[in-house]
Amino acid sequence: MTNNLLKGVNLYLIGMMGAGKSTVGQVLAQHLGYGFVDIDTVIETAGGKTITQLFQDEGESGFRQLETEVLAQVCSFTKLAIATGGGIVLRQQNWSYLHHGLIVWLDVPVEILYARLAEDTTRPLLQNSDLQGKLRSLLEQRQHLYSQADLRITVSEGETPEQIAIRVLNEIPSVLKPTEG
Numbered sequence: 270m271t272n273n274l275l276k277g278v279n280l281y282l283i284g285m286m287g288a289g290k291s292t293v294g295q296v297l298a299q300h301l302g303y304g305f306v307d308i309d310t311v312i313e314t315a316g317g318k319t320i321t322q323l324f325q326d327e328g329e330s331g332f333r334q335l336e337t338e339v340l341a342q343v344c345s346f347t348k349l350a351i352a353t354g355g356g357i358v359l360r361q362q363n364w365s366y367l368h369h370g371l372i373v374w375l376d377v378p379v380e381i382l383y384a385r386l387a388e389d390t391t392r393p394l395l396q397n398s399d400l401q402g403k404l405r406s407l408l409e410q411r412q413h414l415y416s417q418a419d420l421r422i423t424v425s426e427g428e429t430p431e432q433i434a435i436r437v438l439n440e441i442p443s444v445l446k447p448t449e450g
């Protein structure tokens with residue numbers, strides 16, 4: 270039903286690191302018969318380096334440039350669920366690409382993010398002794414940007430990726446833009 274209404278329009282998942290953009294994005298793609306793209310994975314493949322190495326070698330600004338370039342390319346395709354990186358919202362230019370599709374914010378409380386990311390070593394911005402404080406300050410800086418999404422899904426403790434994906438699918442019809450309906 271929802272995939273008929275969507276007419277191939279891409280779904281862009283935004284939100285903090287650890288929010289489940291990649292995990293839920295894959296479930297959404299399966300339900301919709303869409304392809305799935307993880308922008309971080311494309312950046313790593315294109316750059317031939319891990320995100321951590323890219324941050325080390327090119328700095329955050331070099332990474333952000335690659336992120337914008339990959340987003341611009343991904344936008345030219347349709348029928349995709351796209352997991353973005355948590356910082357995609359920082360560049361104004363990226364919003365013009367994101368708005369080609371429907372933007373879904375997975376809004377996850379810091380306590381849940383912390384539990385998921387406590388052992389993580391793959392996210393350079395989180396290699397900090399005060400992980401919870403870092404997550405809080407990033408969310409504070411970015412919340413007003415995430416809230417520009419078309420759809421906000423507030424995730425509760427214990428909700429499975431499948432349950433979250435179903436909630437996204439159920440809410441999509443209420444936010445489809447008139448030209449897409």
Ligand SMILES: Nc1ncnc2c1ncn2[C@@H]1O[C@H](COP(=O)(O)OP(=O)(O)O)[C@@H](O)[C@H]1O
Nearest residue numbers: 285286287288289290291292293385428429430
């Ligand atoms: N609904 C969920 N419940 C429990 N664990 C989850 C859920 N969604 C994601 N995770 C776990 O949290 C971690 C981060 O998820 P991921 O999809 O990589 O987040 P993101 O792409 O937003 O950074 C992974 O270990 C993943 O298995």
Ligand SMILES: O=C(O)C1=C[C@@H](OP(=O)(O)O)[C@@H](O)[C@H](O)C1
Nearest residue numbers: 285286287309354355356392393
């Ligand atoms: O929030 C951020 O600035 C970042 C999030 C990461 O992606 P995930 O949100 O998939 O972890 C990755 O792009 C990079 O480490 C920077």
